[in-house]
Amino acid sequence: MSAPDERTFTALRTQLHEAAEAFAEGPDGLQGILLGLVDDVERAVREPLEIFPVCHHSPASALAMARRLRDKQPKVVYLELCEDMAPLLPELRNCKLPVALQAFASEADGFPSRWSPLSVVAPVTEASAEYQALAYALDTPGVELVLVDRSSDHVFQWDARGETSAEPATAQAGPDAPPPEEEAALHGDAVGVEIGDLRPRFADLEEHLLRHGRVRHWSEWWHQYVELPLGDSDHDTYRQVMFLIGSLFRRLAPGDAHRVRVDEDRERYMWTRMREHLAASGTDPADCLYVCGAFHAASRVAEFGVRGSDTFEISPVSATRWQHGLIPSSHAAIEAQFGLAAGSVSIASTVWAKNLRRTRVKPYRLAGQAGTRKPKAKKAAAASAAPPDRATAGDPAVPPPDKLTGFLRQEPALDRLDEAELLGWSVEIVRAARRNGYLASTADAIAVFETSILLAGVRERAKPTPYDFQDAAVTCIEKDTVPGRRDVRRLVEIMMGGDRVGRVGYDALPPLARDVHDRLAPLDLGLQQRGVRRALLDIAGRPELAHCSDVLWMLRYLLPQGAARPIMGERKLGERPIQESWDLALGTHQRALIELGYEGVSIEQVLEQRLRRRAYGPQATAAVVLEAVEAATLHLPGRRFADELGARALEVLSGERTVDGAPEVLRRVRRLLAYYRTAEPALPPWIESFAKAGYAHYCTLLPTAFTDEDATVPQVAAMLGFLFSMESLALSLGCDRTQLQLALAQSHPRDASKTALLWAAQTQLGHLTRADVRARCAELLGNPLTLEAYPRYLSGFVNALEPVPELTDFVVEAVSEAFGRLPDPVLLPWLPSLITTLRAGGAELAPLLIREAGRTFPGRLDALDAWTPPWRAQPAAEDVRPARGTAGGRPAHLLAAHPATCDAMADLLGCEGTWHRSGSQSPGLALATRHPETSKALEALLASA
Incomplete structure (x- = not known):
């Protein structure tokens, strides 16, 4: 094999050397950069294994790829894509593009837990070079497709989030990125992997190119100065220009040490994998094609090429369990994830279709996808038997021609104005604008047509681009208002192709x-x-x-x-x-x-896993676990899992030292207890234990909660509500009411609201009567020093309706007295607090007060003048107690009037006796006299009632 000609790019080197001396006043820094660009291009061109540089979702790259694949017919295609995604590729037949290959891990094993869940996506569109390579390799017999990029696990191993922050390592959205929409969120917060991330990483360089190119954003610059010139170029010119662009952006990139290390490690990884495959399969490098981004094609690592060094060691993967699948994607999702201009991918798709019609190039499509038919056997065999053109197959014996010099010298091609196309765009955008509420007319269509040509001329273009037309449409139609949901810019994007959303087929x-x-x-x-x-x-x-x-x-x-x-x-x-x-x-x-x-094989399994993960998480509280118990009872069959979570709720409650979740605990345990009492023959053991342990737990925390400033009044009220509502069940299970009595006796609140709450609890236990509480409230209203604090006492009484709903009539009385006696300077500032309290507990508290007020106050306005409050008309029944020495003060007459009740009580107590009269004494009185303990019990019962 003869050595290649070293003078291939001599003329270009000479010209760049002279330019460096002329512009930089010396052949130092600038000459090194310019000549280094040529060295990178020559090195990539001379590589025996043909490198095909591409740009992400570029119609020019896709068109050049389709041409090259039909000319070369490679036997092995190496593709820059995560190697663990290879099993997903055949499933692309069952999908409607665009879709994304995804690697997903719900739990991170070997990575920081804050990164979970881990997700990597690689979007695929039809107007992309990678899809052409995939379709060719999957549908051509005898062709092997090898993915050589780092695995999804290595994507996170090399991630810098552990060194900087915990933010997702997605591409940073550029200034021209689209707004977040539903379609733009299809990829979620996944890390994006693309083939050919070709954008300047040097901000000053990008700003310079945009300013001198008279464009608004990078997508428009690429369309105008790369896509259009390369659309009709030959294979060698395309490769050398893409190598040059990749080398330029690489050499002018800022010195981010981590990013440079990751880029170089990716290149070492890919070349190591390719050499391993070549050595194992014995394939001739001339029969292979390496598809990668132009940025990585201009690599300078020692492992570059089939003759590169084998010093790179690939680290083992972590213990993370990865799941792989296909998810739907969209043009907007791709633009949002990779920082492209809104509508740029849709415009690229339109340009791709237009290029196919113009050049008559037959693209590769997966058989059975998007309505395509499987090629006939004869045509497929003829295509596979076509000999490759060795003159253009990257044979190292043939010196690569210098196409860069001619390409860089040629003037921009003056593409003729396609008036029919531009006129069709103008008519269509006016029609779309009228459908969306704009007052557009034929005159606006003419204005858009002429303005597009004018803008193209101002920007030194012979033919208006879709971006020129978009600016003209916004100027001529939108004016200053947007009558509908979409603006004109969005209408142009839809007209140019719209946001196509992919779909994963049932079989995939x-x-x-x-x-x-x-x-x-x-x-x-x-x-x-x-x-x-x-x-x-x-x-x-x-x-x-x-x-x-x-x-x-x-x-x-x-x-x-x-x-x-x-x-x-x-x-x-x-x-x-x-x-x-x-x-x-x-x-x-x-x-x-x-x-x-990715989390399970059935939704029941996934639901159980999520509930268990939430219940056993480090931030789990008793309220959270009870919510999981309720969800398991509602959605999952059987009681096994709900009982397991209930036991967990008991464990969490015992370890809590605050009362923050008391209101939620009360609401949920009440619902669960009511359900089990009506739907089950017996209460589950866990809820009995929960009631018993909760009774003791809240009794222990009650004195502290009354004095703790962090414990709010609703939280303390919820604790009392739990104690009073669960008291009967707890006492039947062995709890002692003395615990609650001692807890209230040890409670000494300093806050007025909590003091009123304590009075309500003491009233429920019988330690205070309503007359006592009424007298205390009257004393507060009559004391000028405590007058301003009285509204806070009322707020406590309103919250007390949660544990003691029997006090509803008294709360109505207390509020009415406050409205009647409080002066306006005290009453008016308190009203917002009362409204807030009622709104917070409106589901339970407000209906009680409204219902009681409706029973208490007159229903007609004319009756209000003669109305007297019932608490002023006569003493309350409970406050009028007969004298102990009178006959009415003893239950004897009640026993004589209702002998059946006395007989039942006697049987309950195990007493034996018969009814008899002794003089004027009634038989019930005689029996009560014989059993004084029964008489005392009934008397205490009537007194407490």
């Missing part, structure tokens, strides 16, 4: 997603399509739809808001659905459904 879905669609098949709604579908479930008429209802409620719990939204119907403990109505958008949220499939 994970088992969980397929199971969901199978279980929802009775709805017959086509849920794989995008958009909202309305589902009507008549469960009473069609009982088999109850299973669909179960699936939908679990999806509502697991998927983002909007994927499954109930319109009519709800799921509560102890209730059975009759009819339900749903708005379903599973096709729109297909990515979230697919990622559920």
Whole structure:
């Protein structure tokens, strides 16, 4: 094999040397950069294994790739893509592009836990060089496709988030990035991997190119000065120009040590993998094609080339368990993730289709995808048997021609104005604007047409680009207002191709997603399509739809808001659905459904895992665990898992030292207790233990909570509500009421609201009467020193309705007295606090007060003048106690009037006796005299009532 000619780029080197001396006044720094560019190009061109440089989602790269694949017919295609994504590639046949290859890990093993979940995506569009290479390799017999880039695990191993911050390592959005929309969020916060990230990393260089190119953003500069000139270039010119651009951006990149190290390690990784494959398979490098980004093609690492060194050691992967699949993507998602201008990928797709029609190049498409037909066997065999053109196959015996000198010297091609195309754009944008509420007319279409030509001339272009037309349309149509939901810029993007959203086919879905669609098949709604579908479930008429209802409620719990939204119907403990109505958008949220499939094989399994992870997490509280218990009871069959979580709730409650979650604990345990009492023959052991342990736990914390400034009044009220509502169950399980009495006796609140709450609790226990509390309130109103604090006492009484709802009439009385006696300077500032208190507990407290006030106050306005409050009209029944010496003060007459009650009480106490009269004494009185303990018990019972 003869040595290549070393004088191939001599003329270009000479010209650059002279330019360096002329512009830099000396052949020092600038000469090193310019001549280094030529060295990089020559090194890449002379490599025996042909390197094909590409740019991400570039129509020119895709067109050049399709041409080269048909000319060369390589036997091995090395592709810059995560090597662990190779099993996903055949599933692209079942998808509608654009889609993204994804590696997902719900739990990070070997990485910081704050990074979880880990996600890596690699989007694929039809107008991209990587798709052309994939389609060629997968559909051509005898061709091997090898992914050589670092694995998804290495993406995070080499990530800098551990050294800097915990933010996702996604591409930084540029100033021309699109706004966040629903389609732009299809990739979530995944790390993006693309082939050919070709953008200046030197901000001053990009600003210089944009200013002198008279464009607004990088996507427009690339379209005008790279896409269009390279669209009709030959293979050698395309390669050398892309090598030159990659080398330029690489040499002028800022000195970010970590980013440089990652770039070089990726190149070492890929060349190491390619040499390993060549050595193992024995393939001739001349029969191979290496597809990579132009930035990596101009590499200067020692491992570069088939003859490079083998000093790079690939580190082992971590213990993280990775799941792989396909998720839907969109043009907006690609633009948002990689910082491209809004609409640039859609415009690239339009340019790709236009180039195919103009050049008549036949692209590669996967058989069976997007309505394509499988090529006939004869044509496929003829294509595979076509001999490659060794003159252009990168043979090292043939010196590579210098195409850069001619390309850099040639003047920009003056493309003729396509008036028919521009006129069609102008008419179409006016039609779209009128549909969206703009007052556009034929005159606006003419103005857009002429302004587009004018802008192109100002920017020194012979033909208006889509970006020129977009600016002209905004200027001539939008004026100063946007009447509808879309502005003119967005309308132009839609007209140019729109935001195409991909879809993953049924056969490419994970088992969980397929199971969901199978279980929802009775709805017959086509849920794989995008958009909202309305589902009507008549469960009473069609009982088999109850299973669909179960699936939908679990999806509502697991998927983002909007994927499954109930319109009519709800799921509560102890209730059975009759009819339900749903708005379903599973096709729109297909990515979230697919990622559920990475966590398990059924939604029940995923739901159980998530509930367990939440209940056993480091931040779990008793309220959080009880919420998980309720969710498990509602959605999962059987009681095993709910009982397990209930035992966990008991464990968490015992370890809590604050009362922050007391209101939520009270609400949830009340619902669960009511459900188990009506739906189960016996209470589960865990809830009995929870009531017993909670009673002792809150009794212990009660004195501290009354004096703790951090414990709010609603939290203390919730503690008392738990103690009073669970008291009967706790006492039956062995608790002692003395615990609560001692806790209240040890409570000495300093806050007025908590003091009123303590009075309400003492009233519930019988330690205070209403007359005592009424007297204390009257004393507060009559003392000028405590007058301003009285509203806080009322707030405490309002919160006391949670543990002691029997005080509702007294609270109405206290509030009425306050409105009647408090002066306006005290009353008016207190009203917002009262409204806030009622709003916070409005679901339970406000209806009680309103109902009691309706019973107390007159219903007619004319009756208000003659109305007397009932608490002033006569003493309360409980405060009028008969004298102990009178007959009415003893229960004897009641016993004589109701002998059956006395007989039942006597049987309960185990007393034997018969009714008899002794003189004037009634038989009940005689029996009460014989059993004084019964008389005392009844007397105490009547007194407490």
